[in-house]
Amino acid sequence: MITISLALFTLSVGVFSYYLWTWTYWKRRGISGPMGYPVFGSTLDLFDSENPPPAQLEKWTKQYGKVYGMTQGLSKTLVISNPALVQEVMVNQYDNFYGRNLNPIQGNPNQEKRVHLFAAQGHRWKRLRTISSPTFSNNSLRKLKTTVEDSCVELLRHMEEQTSGGKPIELLNFYQEFTLDVIGRIALGQTDSQMFKNPMLPYVRAVFGEPRKALFMSGFLVPWLSPILRKIMFSFPSILKNPAVHIIRQTAEAVEKRIAQRMADEKVGIEPGEPQDFIDLFLDAKSDDVDIQSNEEFSKTEKVTKQLTTDEVVGQCFVFLVGGFDTTALSLSFSSYLLATHPDVQKRLQEEVDRECQDPEITFDQLSKLKYMECVIKETLRLYPLAALANARRCMRATTLGGLEIEKGVDIVCDTWTIHKDPKIWGTDAEDFKPERWESGDDHILSKGSFISFGIGPRQCIGMRLAYMEEKLLLCHILRKYTLKTCKETQIPMKLVGVRTTQPETVWMSLEPREDN
Numbered sequence: 001m002i003t004i005s006l007a008l009f010t011l012s013v014g015v016f017s018y019y020l021w022t023w024t025y026w027k028r029r030g031i032s033g034p035m036g037y038p039v040f041g042s043t044l045d046l047f048d049s050e051n052p053p054p055a056q057l058e059k060w061t062k063q064y065g066k067v068y069g070m071t072q073g074l075s076k077t078l079v080i081s082n083p084a085l086v087q088e089v090m091v092n093q094y095d096n097f098y099g100r101n102l103n104p105i106q107g108n109p110n111q112e113k114r115v116h117l118f119a120a121q122g123h124r125w126k127r128l129r130t131i132s133s134p135t136f137s138n139n140s141l142r143k144l145k146t147t148v149e150d151s152c153v154e155l156l157r158h159m160e161e162q163t164s165g166g167k168p169i170e171l172l173n174f175y176q177e178f179t180l181d182v183i184g185r186i187a188l189g190q191t192d193s194q195m196f197k198n199p200m201l202p203y204v205r206a207v208f209g210e211p212r213k214a215l216f217m218s219g220f221l222v223p224w225l226s227p228i229l230r231k232i233m234f235s236f237p238s239i240l241k242n243p244a245v246h247i248i249r250q251t252a253e254a255v256e257k258r259i260a261q262r263m264a265d266e267k268v269g270i271e272p273g274e275p276q277d278f279i280d281l282f283l284d285a286k287s288d289d290v291d292i293q294s295n296e297e298f299s300k301t302e303k304v305t306k307q308l309t310t311d312e313v314v315g316q317c318f319v320f321l322v323g324g325f326d327t328t329a330l331s332l333s334f335s336s337y338l339l340a341t342h343p344d345v346q347k348r349l350q351e352e353v354d355r356e357c358q359d360p361e362i363t364f365d366q367l368s369k370l371k372y373m374e375c376v377i378k379e380t381l382r383l384y385p386l387a388a389l390a391n392a393r394r395c396m397r398a399t400t401l402g403g404l405e406i407e408k409g410v411d412i413v414c415d416t417w418t419i420h421k422d423p424k425i426w427g428t429d430a431e432d433f434k435p436e437r438w439e440s441g442d443d444h445i446l447s448k449g450s451f452i453s454f455g456i457g458p459r460q461c462i463g464m465r466l467a468y469m470e471e472k473l474l475l476c477h478i479l480r481k482y483t484l485k486t487c488k489e490t491q492i493p494m495k496l497v498g499v500r501t502t503q504p505e506t507v508w509m510s511l512e513p514r515e516d517n
């Protein structure tokens with residue numbers, strides 16, 4: 001008995017010392033930063049939806065400077081807000097920082113069967129990115145435009161109905177209906193619009209809405225428990241409720257249904273037609289191309305075919321659904337708020353839209369003529385880089401960064417908010433909404449690493465051009481018909497909330513029909 005007690009005591013002291021050793025990691029290296037609490041580090045400060053984590057990082061940057069360290073349980077993070085270092089991590093030293101700073105509860109990216117593009121790393125990522133890239137090419141987007149525009153027209157119909165008699169509407173809600181409709185149709189085989197009756201909506205909303213603190217914190221604090229918790233999550237979803245599990249199941253059903261349909265067609269000799277959506281594109285991505293890669297993570301040289309497994313098809317459709325839903329709806333919401341509170345900008349944008357898009361249907365080529373619209377979207381994303389936390393990497397091979405030694409396993413997080421409002425980069429009016437600052441088309445004179453709303457480097461957002469297309473099309477349709485006006489329900493300034501992405505709590509708006517159109 002005494003021996004067991006002694007062993008347990010020694011083990012506890014050992015474990016606690018290990019946590020303390022990690023907690024003091026940055027201090028021991030002479031790098032300042034928030035200490036938080038022993039064992040927890042700064043974890044508790046970064047899971048508060050009322051104080052979005054990017055805002056907290058920005059506050060710490062003001063306190064500790066442009067490079068500081070923090071811990072979250074057993075994870076060690078360096079926070080940077082110097083564009084040159086961002087460029088170094090995300091581009092120049094990509095080979096040393098090719099992984100993301102995943103929470104262990106998200107699974108092991110080298111072992112998960114359904115690993116997706118956002119989580120994958122090394123040659124698994126390269127293969128998925130190579131296969132997925134054509135899906136977002138100009139050619140492919142040109143084909144998708146008709147579906148996106150159909151959802152725009154459908155949304156306008158709902159807007160007209162629900163604003164009758166001058167009633168204000170909550171725009172974030174409308175935009176989420178829109179982006180889910182688009183992504184459901186282009187990624188998940190949904191055949192017609194499901195707007196305002198889509199059963200998937202509460203689940204995708206919950207993926208970003210609820211912080212699910214305990215689950216995610218456990219990943220930092222007791223990472224070795226994560227594989228067990230994941231097993232429980234997938235095998236008994238009613239015990240550890242995770243909306244992502246429901247979405248993955250629905251996605252898997254859609255993919256399996258399509259595979260069965262295609263096999264049945266093949267049996268009776270029906271020739272495959274044009275791909276209907278991403279599921280078809282991924283299933284068709286069978287090619288004889290074979291990549292031979294060697295990677296230190298996968299000790300031997302491996303032969304990798306370009307064909308995706310069914311699980312991988314499910315993983316990619318899932319990530320496009322989740323990645324494409326929230327981000328674009330938020331960006332549209334922030335743009336609408338800024339347009340309504342800057343009537344001169346809105347007027348100028350309406351003039352451009354009226355000039356360039358006169359026919360009822362807007363063509364793909366017309367979209368590229370909307371230069372001022374592009375400035376408005378970029379400027380919105382500069383002030384509200386809603387997916388700021390995605391700008392992060394994990395060090396996969398020890399290296400140095402700005403003279404600091406970085407060990408394998410250390411995470412690097414960019415403080416996007418500070419960079420995007422740095423007067424040294426943007427001038428003394430950095431806090432102001434001024435789309436004109438993008439007009440000279442000289443983004444390239446900005447120092448590299450200074451505008452990172454979609455990230456930079458090989459892992460830059462793959463959906464960026466789709467997001468631009470969706471936003472341009474929808475804003476065009478709305479602004480031709482309405483002028484966005486604030487109303488008494490509009491929160492000015494917006495209250496920002498959220499843990500994974502940063503969102504306005506509400507965006508109430510009046511849609512005033514345009515008399516001139």
Ligand code: HEM
Pocket residue numbers: 090117118119129319320321323324325327328331381386387388390391392452453454455456457458459460461462463464466467
């Ligand atoms: C305004 C809209 C969007 C914003 C602001 C945004 C932002 C971002 C950011 C910051 C990253 C990390 C980039 C990096 O690490 O360098 C990212 C990655 C990613 N985004 Fe987006 N995104 C948007 C729309 C979309 C859409 C529409 C999709 C898909 C349909 C999408 C899918 C992805 C994927 C799959 C990745 C991971 C790419 C990789 O690691 O190779 N995003 N996004």
